[in-house]
Amino acid sequence: AIKTDGTLWSWGSNNQGQLGLGNTTSYSSPKQIGSGTNWNFVSGGTNFCVAIKTDGTLWSWGGNLNGELGLGNTTLYSSPKQVGSLTNWLSVSSGYAVGAIKTDGTLWAWGPNFYGGLGIGNTTYYSSPKQVGALTNWSKISNARYSMISIKTDNSLWSWGFNNEGQLGLNNRTYYSSPKQV
Numbered sequence: 001a002i003k004t005d006g007t008l009w010s011w012g013s014n015n016q017g018q019l020g021l022g023n024t025t026s027y028s029s030p031k032q033i034g035s036g037t038n039w040n041f042v043s044g045g046t047n048f049c050v051a052i053k054t055d056g057t058l059w060s061w062g063g064n065l066n067g068e069l070g071l072g073n074t075t076l077y078s079s080p081k082q083v084g085s086l087t088n089w090l091s092v093s094s095g096y097a098v099g100a101i102k103t104d105g106t107l108w109a110w111g112p113n114f115y116g117g118l119g120i121g122n123t124t125y126y127s128s129p130k131q132v133g134a135l136t137n138w139s140k141i142s143n144a145r146y147s148m149i150s151i152k153t154d155n156s157l158w159s160w161g162f163n164n165e166g167q168l169g170l171n172n173r174t175y176y177s178s179p180k181q182v
Contacts, residue, residue, distance in 0.1 A: 001030070006037035008051065016047040017078025018062030024078060033080065045094030045143070051080070056087035058100065066112035067127025068098060074127060083129070095143035099150070100129065105136035107150060114146040116177025117161030123177060132179065150179065157182040 001009045009030040010019040017024050020033040042051040048062030048069060059080040060069035067074055070083040092100040097111030097118055108129040109118035116123050119132040140151040147161030147168060158179040159168040166173055169182040 002039045002042055006039050006054065008033040008036065008039040008042060010049070014078075016063030016076055018044070018047050018049055020049060020061040020078070020080050022079040041091060043092050043094045043143075045098065046096050048094065050083075050092045050094050050098055050100075052089045052092055056089050056103065058083040058086070058089040058092065060098075064127075066097075066125050068094070068096075068111040070098060070110045070127070070129050072128045091141060093141045093143040093148070095148075096146055097143065097148075099132075099141040099143050099148045101138050101141055101150075105138050105153065107132040107135070107138040107141065109148070113177075115162040115175045117146045117148060119148060119160045119177065119179050121178045149182075 009032055011027045011030045014024050014026045021031055038054040040052050040054045042049060045068060050060045052058055059082055061077045061080045064074050064076050071081055088103040090101045090103045100108045109132050110126045110129050113123050113125050120130055137153045138150055139153045142149045149159045151157055158181050160176045160179045163173050163175050170180055
């Protein structure tokens with residue numbers, strides 16, 4: 001959670017360092033992550049977290065079995081690590097994998113790619129951010145189990161990935177490894 005003063009807090013299970021506190025101890029009450037007051041957005045995934053600071057930098061920590069942290073490796077980190085050096089990250093959403101949008105409207109994804117859930121047109125896992133297509137009109141992203149949903153600046157809705165129950169909203173149960181308009 002982020003407080004109105006920009007501080008970042010976490011609590012709960014911490015078996016893979018997903019609380020970002022530099023350890024794997026679980027806590028039943030909120031603990032502050034570091035002393036920074038410039039956190040803007042945070043999203044918790046499956047045993048990991050990703051966050052954006054007010055300066056547009058992207059940070060991640062926790063479990064990293066399939067490259068979920070976007071750091072180019074599969075090393076577990078129990079405290080926040082900056083993902084690259086860019087300062088143009090706008091929003092991020094995590095589940096089993098991660099989807100993020102930059103201020104230029106481009107869409108990026110990384111981590112496990114079950115059923116094509118990264119939207120990159122394949123099922124290859126990526127441990128660093130990969131651009132989804134070449135469009136620059138993405139505005140919102142949401143992550144679900146093995147799939148993602150995104151909205152473009154024209155308010156059109158797009159989805160891709162796992163679709164065993166029709167959760168992509170495409171009137172079928174076909175899996176898609178690239179964005180399809182709903």
